Structure formats: structure tokens, C-alpha cells
Amino acid sequence: MQASRDNQADDSNTEPHNLVELMRAIESIDTPSGRIRFDEVLDAIGRRAFGPLLLLAGLVTLMPIVSGIPGVPSLMALFTLLVCVQLLVGRRTFWLPGWLRNRTLPSDKVHTGLKWMYKPAKWVDRLLHPRITFMTGRQGIRLTALACFALALAMPPMELVPLTVNIAGVALTLFGLAIMARDGLLSILAFLITGLSLFVILYNLL
Secondary structure (H helix, E strand, O other): OHHHHHHHHHHHHHOOOOHHHHHHHHHOOOOOOOEEEHHHHHHHHOOOOHHHHHHHHHHHHHOHHHHOOOOHHHHHHHHHHHHHHHHHOOOOOOOOOHHHHOOEEEHHHHHHHHHHHHHHHHHHHHHOOOEOHHHHOHHHHHHHHHHHHHHHHHHHHHOOOOOHHHHHHHHHHHHHHHHHHOEHHHHHHHHHHHHHHHHHHHHHHO
16 A cells, blocks of 8 residues: 555656656657657656646647657547546546557657757746636546547548648647646637637548
């Protein structure tokens, strides 16, 4: 029991609290094989918190050099779906199947994408602070999970429409940051971008 509490405390201490911290956690992963395993990324950022996991999905989907790899947006969509479903049913620790945890990405492309995003990430982090906090409370997070669930369902066909998957990445990133910083204004903006991305994909497919 004590070991379990210690593990929970360690997760809390290592969990990133903003965009730059999450990026540095990913960058610190040792990759002698030249590939980053998804399980290693989850170990670096923690597996218990909804916000950082959404932010991870958004960040990977947002980086053009990574999201342009065939299948990556669909992989992030599946990851988002699993996390959202487990949040909605009340799980406290998020489970992922082994085949998904063992998927890898080329470390050079991930590091290049992170380097490209550092300056805007620092600017974004300076704007974060708690406001309109009911949007990131218990009910607000459940609404966020439903919105992200819908967004994830739309992401595989987004691979067929240029740039739309990156818009979805922006929405997921903002949702993750909103929850981590208790910033309801970001949450509202993320809902608007989610609506826009769903409209764009429906317009292009119908």
C-alpha cells in the first residue's frame, strides 16, 4: 500500500504542468535505437492525468513533420478515444493495449518538431493562468472528453484533407493545456476550434 502511494506521489511530481515541461520530458528520453517508443513517452509524462495525455496527443498531431507520417494521426485518434472513454467511465489510471504502447516514432523527426515548437510554446505558457475555472471542473472535463471523442473519430478521414488534422491537433493541445492550467478561456477556444474542424471535414467529405 505504501509503495502504491509512493508511486502515485512520484507520478504527481513528474507530471508536466505546461507545454514546455511536457516537451522537455519527451526530449529527455534516451533513444539509442533512433526510435521513441510510445510507452517511454507515457512513462516520461505520467499515465494518470487527463490533461497531459490530451496535450501529448495534440502536440504529436500538431507537429507537421510527425503528423505527416502515414498512420500517425489515426494512432493519436485511437489513443485519444481510449483515454476519453476511460475518463468517462471513471477510471483513474489510463490503460492502453501493448501493441499501441510499443509503437515507435523516429526520434530525429520528433526532436526536430520539438525544436520548431519551443519558441511558440514558451509564448503560450506565459499566457496560461486560472480563469473561468468551471470550464475545467468535473463537468467541464467530461464535456471536454466528449468533444475530444468526436474529434478523434473524425481524425482518420482528416488525413485525406490537407491541414485539417493539424487543426485537430490545435484543439487537443488547447484542451490539454486548459485542464493542466485550469484555464477555461482556452477550453472555450478549443471547443470553437473543435466545431470548426468537424465542420471542415464534414464539408469536404459530403
